[in-house]
Amino acid sequence: MDIKTEQFVDVARKELKNDRNKQFLGVLPYGITISRQRSMQTFADPEAANDYGRAIRAEVIARLSELLEEFEKNAAANGAKIIWAETAAEANAFVLNLARERGVRYVTKGKSMVTEEMGLNDVLQENGIEPFETDLGEFIAQQLHRPPFHIVGPALNIPVEEISDLFIAKADMKEPTTDPVKLGYAARLYLRDKFHHLAMGITGVNMAVAETGSIINVENEGNIRLNKSSPRIQVSIMSLEKVVPTMADAMHMIRLLCRNCTGQKLSAYVSIDSGPKKSDEMDGPEELYIIILDNGRSKIYQDQQTREALRCIRCGACLAACPVYCKIGGYPYGWAYSGPMGQVLSPLLIGLDRTHDLFHACTLCGACKQFCPAGIDHPKMFLYYRMLEAQADTEQKGDFIPDKPAKLFDLWSWGAARAWRWKIAVKTMRPMMNYHAKDGVIRKTVAPLYGWFRTRDLPVMAKKTFHDRWTKIKKSR
């Protein structure tokens, strides 16, 4: 997938003008939030349930290497083949070589954010192996060559007319239709044939259970189950933080995942694989490959603050909570992960220098943190990235050196460290700030603050600040 994180501002501007999005984003997150809150009520104490999930994720991060080794040992004992990959390129090469060796002409895929991150589809396609996304939304997004609009519903925003045209062109649909059910059915028929003759299925992993060596997928459509049951070869790819200690932990996290993701008590299908099929079974994979992908995470892990990002379970609760996402939708974030989740993950995975807007386009309102069942403090993460950026931390690929702001803040902190300097600065600034003032209000001003004044006024900088007024108050006491 192309990385377009640097186009954030332009794409956001475009999306803000999209009336369809406005309508859609005005309703959907609200609906998700309501159903999430309702579904959380099954817990005797919803916040305690969240806190327990947060503790599980904290423990995973603290015990990561140990849990991965335990998982590896148990999964191997179950007969799965464990492949470690340091980079996306290594993982992609493994999948490609395996497909070639086995003479596979096409693969199907279950919705998997990690394969989006890897750019697996492009690699397979370029090498003559057709990848078919099989999650309906992902299938549509793939055919349209667009990034996911939402992690749960990647093509939620696409008008039915556009989908109809697309399916006629690319999914063997015969008659145009605007009926979502008919459109869905057309996709079912088209992809069913792919599942039927499938030799190799590729999925992500929602959770990997260390205790049993099992991998778990959570889904509603059934495409992942077909991906895993029909072919002789199953490749399941997990980023290394997907591991959880025990099956009981996995069940607790699944409760939180489903409630936070779609407001369901449980998604339609949860499938748990412990090794390939047994020899006497008619279906299921003869070979099960589990790729454990690093792709920069072990480096992210070196820093106690950045490693907090690895708590994320990809539920998407932060998207519906985010007032910025609710205005601009998923496209401006420019890559596999959107919303606060993407703002936390993308800078670490592709570099601060290419994601400046992702960790700045945030009011630090904290709604995401409030809902996060994994315990991520998003605003704190953004402040940390901003600090690394300000320090031009090359470890985090922060090549961008914000020279001017640094000088500005040097000057500002010098001024704010003593009241007499502060007062002189105020006196110096006031005529500039108030240059265009009229009737006690500033309606326009000098260039750097232009953004404010397009639709907003500012009160004039007071002739008598509170400092000045206090002198008078003090005298009258």
Added chain:
Amino acid sequence: MSQRAREEILGKLKGAPKAKTVPRPYVPPLTELSWNGEQLIANFTQNLTAQTGVVHRVKDSAEAKAKLAEIFAEEGLTTIMASTDAVVAPLDLRAWGKEMGVRVLTAGDFADRDAYKNAVFTEVQAGVTGADYGVAESGTIGLIHDRNQPRLISIAPITHIALLPVGRLFPVYESVTERVFGDKNKLPGQFTFTTGPSMTGDIQGGQFKGMHGPRKLIVILIG
């Protein structure tokens, strides 16, 4: 490649600064754990019905067969595939099907995997399976997949009919996973939880059942 990557990755993780593990906080026990008997059945039914699953309750396997006949007639089913698990096998559905004019296939009828897949993807109108577990907290059925419970029978056909003895109904997932995953030496290749039919909301958020798997899930509770 993999071995070197393994050493690199684990080496880096182990070399990183250590964080304290804190004890897990207290979380009140799940309220569902207090359910038993008819409460389990009522909640199972309510939760599954909320997901547009259909739940029937019968007294015994004779009634179960009668209910199946009713469903088959209603849905116009003429060719189905059945699993051969401990719930379904004793029903001898093949003989029953002959009387009913329904062709009942099993995975064992096919010489190879491809022939079986052709049938389960294109020929059969429904899959009939037993269920190893039911979970009341969400109206979920649990299937242990093995030679007698092939995976595709419950996911490829457009209708899935599952037979669940009420004694297999439990309040929460953990009651089931403790039993299925308790012995590390006896793990099933695949275990699945199913809660309602296959569904999607991916086009404009509108719900559509039967996206890739069954459009209809019917559970017959026996007992």
Added chain:
Amino acid sequence: MKTVSMFIPCTVDLFLPEIGEATYHLLERLGVDPIYHDEQTCCGQPAINAGFVKQARDVARHFIEVFGNDEAVVSPSGSCVCTVKHHYPELFCDEPVWFRRAEELAPRIFELSQYIVDVLGVEDCGASYPGRVAYHESCHVLRGLGVSEQPKKLIAKVKGAELVPLKFAETCCGFGGEFAISYPDISEAMVKEKCDHYLASGADVLLLCEPGCLLNIGGYLSRNHPGKKAMHLAQFLAGSGTGSTSSDGHGKEG
């Protein structure tokens, strides 16, 4: 007489000084002796938010020097209180002496409504207002400090005032400091929505406890809906006692 030290944030000092005056008059009316350290400037929030922690530390040290000996500090800004309470200890995590001073200060600083209700134990400030009001739950007041009931209790005791529901009251108004300037398109869409909900609420004044939100919402109203008011809770509560509130929630030159 109980004394309390006022921290008047830079936004208030420079652009909204009447909120500072209202804070003073309100506290005085409640039988407290408010003091004001003339040496105070800014809490350092802008630098922290921009990632310039070195510069923020310099300003934070000054703040701690100024307020470090006060028994209680009160401020009409939730976000500034958050900065001192939550960010100062983080800023000095590698400087034990300053860390300790920051930790000692943290529990002694209060947002104004929090101070009045939780510390003074007062709900009725003796104010009256004949009309309907709505309350915007500023992010740092609500999620940063967990302050939500306190302002509502104070409003409830204002004679004649009716608190009407505000749709999505807990949603951010789109200020975010540098955010409003760097991402005006998004910020405008957010503040527009906030104001639309306010207009739809039927209230004739929108109350809040955060000068940043007031600049943003007030600035948008001033430009687009000149008749509609946003006002700091301090001015609202002090208003009927002293008559010091301004008509549009914005500072008139004094």
